[in-house]
Amino acid sequence: xxxxxxxxxxxxxxxxxxxxxxxxxxxxxxxxxxxxxxxxxxxxxxxxxxxxxxxxxxxxxxxxxxxxxxxxxxxxxxxxxxxxxxxxxxxxxxxxxxxxxxxxxxxxxxxxxxxxxxxxxxxxxxxxxxxxxxxxxxxxxxxxxxxxxxxxxxxxxxxxxxxxxxxxxxxxxxxxxxxxxxxxxxxxxxxxxxxxxxxxxxxxxxxxxxxxxxxxxxxxxxxxxxxxxxxxxxxxxxxxxxxxxxxxxxxxxxxxxxxxxxxxxxxxxxxxxxxxxxxxxxxxxxxxxxxxxxxxxxxxxxxxxxxxxxxxxxxxxxxxxxxxxxxxxxxxxxxxxxxxxxxxxxxxxxxxxxxxxxxxxxxxxxxxxxxxxxxxxxxxxxxxxxxxxxxxxxxxxxxxxxxxxxxxxxxxxxxxxxxxxx
Ligand code: EPZ
Numbered sequence: 062x063x064x065x066x067x068x069x070x071x072x073x074x075x076x077x078x079x080x081x082x083x084x085x086x087x088x089x090x091x092x093x094x095x096x097x098x099x100x101x102x103x104x105x106x107x108x109x110x111x112x113x114x115x116x117x118x119x120x121x122x123x124x125x126x127x128x129x130x131x132x133x134x135x136x137x138x139x140x141x142x143x144x145x146x147x148x149x150x151x152x153x154x155x156x157x158x159x160x161x162x163x164x165x166x167x168x169x170x171x172x173x174x175x176x177x178x179x180x181x182x183x184x185x186x187x188x189x190x191x192x193x194x195x196x197x198x199x200x201x202x203x204x205x206x207x208x209x210x211x212x213x214x215x216x217x218x219x220x221x222x223x224x225x226x227x228x229x230x231x232x233x234x235x236x237x238x239x240x241x242x243x244x245x246x247x248x249x250x251x252x253x254x255x256x257x258x259x260x261x262x263x264x265x266x267x268x269x270x271x272x273x274x275x276x277x278x279x280x281x282x283x284x285x286x287x288x289x290x291x292x293x294x295x296x297x298x299x300x301x302x303x304x305x306x307x308x309x310x311x312x313x314x315x316x317x318x319x320x321x322x323x324x325x326x327x328x329x330x331x332x333x334x335x336x337x338x339x340x341x342x343x344x345x346x347x348x349x350x351x352x353x354x355x356x357x358x359x360x361x362x363x364x365x366x367x368x369x370x371x372x373x374x375x376x377x378x379x380x381x382x383x384x385x386x387x388x389x390x391x392x393x394x395x396x397x398x399x400x401x402x403x404x405x406x407x408x409x410x411x412x413x414x415x416x417x418x419x420x421x422x423x424x425x426x427x428x429x430x431x432x433x434x435x436x437x438x439x440x441x442x443x444x445x446x447x448x449x450x451x452x453x454x455x456x457x458x459x460x461x462x463x464x465x466x467x468x469x470x471x472x473x474x475x476x477x478x479x480x481x482x483x
Contacts, residue, residue: 067446073313081294093134098285160234215240236265298324312353357385374441400438
């Protein structure tokens with residue numbers, strides 16, 4: 062199992078480029094199942110979760126051509142409309158094939174995800190919505206089977222709580238349903254808007270993506286997206302946000318390029334309040350300059366456009382280096398403070414009370430042996446290690462490889478002392 066060995070203390074300087082979004086690429090790859098024509102995407106990041114989704118598509122019957130960041134998916138026939146336990150247990154987003162498969166072939170069988178490091182993560186809202194569209198849902202031997210032999214029919218759907226992949230799953234299904242579907246209390250995340258843009262290019266009729274009410278007029282058939290004019294995936298706002306924090310925590314001077322500043326504004330607002338200078342030299346670049354003096358700023362995670370739960374762990378690392386007390390409240394997942402225990406081992410002063418973390422800074426962090434428990438928790442440990450005195454060894458970095466493309470190379474390039482060892 063790979064580890065990262067990081068020696069803290071270097072100020073980051075230079076330029077880091079943002080990869081395409083993992084959480085946009087996953088539904089985009091699943092959406093390619095909605096048509097029997099080839100669909101080409103670009104700016105698909107080379108991360109482990111994407112490889113898992115590609116494996117799943119091949120099992121289902123897709124032919125894949127991967128050249129660098131460009132992926133063409135062609136599924137002339139669905140051979141097996143199923144997402145097996147082995148894949149779903151390693152990546153919950155596998156359930157994103159449920160909607161497209163039931164819409165295209167009237168049948169899908171997907172393993173129930175089960176528990177996860179950051180919370181329960183059920184898919185009951187995906188199932189409720191598909192039932193509203195006319196699918197019959199059965200649960201057997203840990204699998205969910207959704208059947209709609211005569212196709213799906215548009216309906217009015219209300220999500221009791223906002224779900225990102227739930228909105229995406231049902232949005233995909235609704236594109237091929239008969240008549241109109243209205244999704245109320247839909248997720249407004251940029252990844253949902255990107256998916257709607259892609260589906261529109263495939264011939265879907267969608268209005269309101271990016272707002273909490275999405276209307277879909279079902280069509281009979283969707284078509285492909287040509288190789289010479291592919292759909293470009295949006296920048297990864299969580300990866301970009303992690304780099305912005307890396308610059309700030311080391312008091313560095315870094316330009317993060319190829320991002321969408323609007324997608325990270327909840328974070329940059331907090332960073333500015335904390336005393337970091339953030340400028341926007343052009344439409345896709347943010348320039349971060351830290352002066353080594355940070356003040357504590359409270360933060361509560363929320364659905365987009367609020368502060369992303371996927372940046373909470375990284376923000377906690379930043380707050381260990383701020384003067385004062387920061388209250389961090391996690392409202393999206395019930396168990397997303399695993400990183401706090403490891404940060405404590407590095408010398409942070411954090412008290413957990415249910416869904417709240419009270420971070421008192423500034424702490425003099427020290428290198429230690431720590432364990433990465435999930436994707437974003439691992440990123441938080443990397444950030445803490447960049448400012449810790451001495452050497453930090455992070456075990457189980459396969460978690461970070463799920464969602465960050467060559468993070469050690471990107472960080473080394475701006476001056477971090479980080480090495481991958483086997
Ligand atoms: C997406 O997960 C992201 N994953 C997550 O990113 C992200 O943390 C999360 O949205 C929140 O922003 C992908 O896009 C692939 P949800 P998702 O459904 O869709 C509850 C990362 O680090 N809920 O929006 O699975 C659920 O338990 C990952 O890249 C139900 O109760 O999250 C949670 O409390 C991790 N029933 C809340 O809703 C349901 O049917 C939001 O979850 C679905 C969700």
